[in-house]
Amino acid sequence: MKIRATIVKEFLLLIRDPGGMALIFLMPLTLVIVMALIQDAPFRDYQEMKLDVIFVDNDSDSLGRKIEKAFTASGNVHLIAIKDTVEAKRQVLSGNYKAAIILPRGASESLRSKTGNVIQSIFINLGMAQADSTLIDKPSIDLQLLFDPAIKMNYKEALSNALEKVLANVQTEWMLDELQLQLSDGAPRKNTSKIDFAKLVSIKENYASKKKERMMLNSVQHNVPAWTMFAMFFILFPLAGNFIKEREEGSMLRLRLISGSQFPVIAGKFAFYFGVCLIQFVLMIAVGVYLMPVLGLQQLILGSNILGIAITACCVAMAATGYGLLIAVYFKTAQQALSFGSISVVILAALGGVWVPIYVMPETLQQISRCSPLNWGLESFTNLFLRGATTVAILPDLLKLVAFAIVTLAISVFIHKSRTIRN
Amino acid sequence: MSEPIVKIDSLTRQYKGASQPAISNLTLEIPTGAVYGLLGPNGAGKSTMVMMLCGLMNPNAGSISIMGMNVSEQGSEIRKRIGVAPQEIALFHTLTAYENLFYFGRMYGLESDKIRSSIENYLEVFGLTDKAHKRVQTFSGGMKRRLNLIAALLHDPTLLILDEPTAGVDVQSRNMVIDFLQQLKTKGVTIIYSSHFLEEAEKICTNLAVIDEGHLIIEGTPTQVMSKHADCKNLEELFLKLTGKTIRD
Numbered sequence: 001m002k003i004r005a006t007i008v009k010e011f012l013l014l015i016r017d018p019g020g021m022a023l024i025f026l027m028p029l030t031l032v033i034v035m036a037l038i039q040d041a042p043f044r045d046y047q048e049m050k051l052d053v054i055f056v057d058n059d060s061d062s063l064g065r066k067i068e069k070a071f072t073a074s075g076n077v078h079l080i081a082i083k084d085t086v087e088a089k090r091q092v093l094s095g096n097y098k099a100a101i102i103l104p105r106g107a108s109e110s111l112r113s114k115t116g117n118v119i120q121s122i123f124i125n126l127g128m129a130q131a132d133s134t135l136i137d138k139p140s141i142d143l144q145l146l147f148d149p150a151i152k153m154n155y156k157e158a159l160s161n162a163l164e165k166v167l168a169n170v171q172t173e174w175m176l177d178e179l180q181l182q183l184s185d186g187a188p189r190k191n192t193s194k195i196d197f198a199k200l201v202s203i204k205e206n207y208a209s210k211k212k213e214r215m216m217l218n219s220v221q222h223n224v225p226a227w228t229m230f231a232m233f234f235i236l237f238p239l240a241g242n243f244i245k246e247r248e249e250g251s252m253l254r255l256r257l258i259s260g261s262q263f264p265v266i267a268g269k270f271a272f273y274f275g276v277c278l279i280q281f282v283l284m285i286a287v288g289v290y291l292m293p294v295l296g297l298q299q300l301i302l303g304s305n306i307l308g309i310a311i312t313a314c315c316v317a318m319a320a321t322g323y324g325l326l327i328a329v330y331f332k333t334a335q336q337a338l339s340f341g342s343i344s345v346v347i348l349a350a351l352g353g354v355w356v357p358i359y360v361m362p363e364t365l366q367q368i369s370r371c372s373p374l375n376w377g378l379e380s381f382t383n384l385f386l387r388g389a390t391t392v393a394i395l396p397d398l399l400k401l402v403a404f405a406i407v408t409l410a411i412s413v414f415i416h417k418s419r420t421i422r423n
Numbered sequence: 424m425s426e427p428i429v430k431i432d433s434l435t436r437q438y439k440g441a442s443q444p445a446i447s448n449l450t451l452e453i454p455t456g457a458v459y460g461l462l463g464p465n466g467a468g469k470s471t472m473v474m475m476l477c478g479l480m481n482p483n484a485g486s487i488s489i490m491g492m493n494v495s496e497q498g499s500e501i502r503k504r505i506g507v508a509p510q511e512i513a514l515f516h517t518l519t520a521y522e523n524l525f526y527f528g529r530m531y532g533l534e535s536d537k538i539r540s541s542i543e544n545y546l547e548v549f550g551l552t553d554k555a556h557k558r559v560q561t562f563s564g565g566m567k568r569r570l571n572l573i574a575a576l577l578h579d580p581t582l583l584i585l586d587e588p589t590a591g592v593d594v595q596s597r598n599m600v601i602d603f604l605q606q607l608k609t610k611g612v613t614i615i616y617s618s619h620f621l622e623e624a625e626k627i628c629t630n631l632a633v634i635d636e637g638h639l640i641i642e643g644t645p646t647q648v649m650s651k652h653a654d655c656k657n658l659e660e661l662f663l664k665l666t667g668k669t670i671r672d
Contacts, residue, residue, distance in 0.1 A: 005529035254513035
């Protein structure tokens with residue numbers, strides 16, 4: 001009865017506080033939308049690389065055609081053919097293009113000669129042929145890969161790797177051609193079918209998820225749960241604000257004067273703000289599912305473990321409310337509580353991977369990150385949304401959240417009770 | 424003669440860092456059914472005394488017994504039976520008068536019907552019926568003070584402790600409060616009345632104690648107190664004689 005009365009009282013206090021309402025509901029909704037929109041492009045950049053690259057084919061032979069064919073097939077790199085090397089360099093230097101591939105004159109001929117010599121050397125070593133004085137070792141010709149200094153490292157590496165792969169394939173193919181020629185003793189080949197190296201071992205890309213649909217981290221999948229948790233932890237603002245206001249205005253003194261009111265006061269506040277956190281969660285998730293697609297972003301995919309999501313939301317709400325209560329009870333002035341509270345939540349959020357995933361952090365920081373309750377929550381949501389995890393699989397993180405909530409709540413009750421009677 | 428409702432024995436309380444105790448070796452008894460005036464200048468130790476009477480502050484030495492129970496040991500039990508109107512307005516300012524009182528009634532563990540009838544009764548007595556559903560933040564100082572007093576009465580306490588119940592209010596509100604306390608006196612409720620207003624105290628108190636710098640200076644019925652200082656025409660003169668004319672801040 002006393003707890004219910006406190007919940008009703010907290011509800012009335014909150015709905016009459018427009019600033020608090022905005023802070024709890026409006027700000028997080030705005031935040032999650034803005035962050036998802038802002039981070040949409042970087043997320044696409046990392047995962048859906050599309051790069052225009054200048055291609056200067058001074059060779060005009062088979063190597064150039066093979067490079068062109070390979071990149072056209074990849075879909076990630078679009079080659080822009082330019083004839084002039086100087087112009088290509090100027091375009092890259094000016095930043096109009098991030099990279100240029102410059103194939104020198106005679107590149108095909110040089111590579112063909114080199115592969116022929118390699119095979120010839122093998123045959124000589126095996127005693128299957130005699131040294132041929134007519135063989136000419138052509139000088140190696142360097143293929144130039146020109147980069148804009150501002151190119152992202154992952155783009156640079158991806159382009160270099162792709163080009164190396166194309167060249168390796170061409171070399172192998174030409175070596176086999178030469179081998180076939182040598183073994184046939186110069187006779188015309190009857191079967192000239194080419195070997196498709198790509199089919200020797202096929203790599204089937206898939207994601208280690210239990211879901212059938214292709215699912216990967218994108219701006220919405222990262223930002224909605226991440227900022228939802230951030231908002232839930234910001235519950236400390238109205239919670240601590242109201243609590244300290246009650247203490248300063250004197251109503252808390254009245255409650256201290258009423259026997260047996262200490263536990264219901266704390267429990268009622270906890271229950272109410274726990275409920276507010278859950279409402280925040282539902283609203284933010286609804287924004288991810290229904291509003292994000294309208295804004296041109298991907299839809300938030302929740303996966304099939306709705307019970308797991310609900311349990312995780314409850315655990316995060318408990319942890320957030322417990323933390324808010326501790327801040328409210330411990331600090332004596334609103335200024336202290338709100339300053340410490342907001343900064344600590346920002347730090348916990350940063351460490352927890354709300355801004356950037358923790359795998360991009362240094363190892364030491366990653367270890368520290370695993371102590372943030374926001375990280376436990378975020379990991380659980382990522383596991384549920386993307387990896388289709390079962391509730392049992394995320395149980396360790398859920399237990400950490402519950403333990404965090406219990407500890408913060410217990411300390412809050414202890415401090416509150418100890419301050420009721422001054423010694 | 425009935426047992427005193429409050430027994431204070433050699434009570435001492437010194438705050439950390441303070442050069443002298445706020446209450447020093449104070450002993451007194453408050454008779455059941457009395458309106459007991461606790462008088463003294465600013466910093467005399469009245470509020471410290473009230474805090475200790477409510478069990479919200481432990482003494483360094485000595486003891487307080489209320490209704491036969493030790494405050495330090497059975498504070499929780501005692502708080503169920505006492506009503507306290509603290510000096511500050513201990514109300515939720517964005518709630519209405521009714522919402523405030525209903526919530527406090529609930530926290531006292533009262534049933535809805537009892538709370539409703541008490542609220543209606545006291546709002547009527549204190550002239551706040553038409554303001555029942557207005558937020559406290561819109562109230563005048565006098566209205567807040569009266570509501571503060573009602574919040575202490577909802578559970579029908581045996582002992583009522585009032586710390587400056589008429590501070591900062593207009594004459595009308597003050598009169599209303601004094602009239603009510605006089606009615607309450609007839610019902611046998613013991614009232615501890617801490618105040619600066621000596622005229623009020625003289626009017627309603629059956630017993631008085633003047634404390635200054637933590638010490639009990641004089642104690643007794645108004646007649647007894649005045650008879651000890653026959654040169655003083657009234658309580659105010661006596662008060663100034665006992666506590667001096669130096670301004671206290």
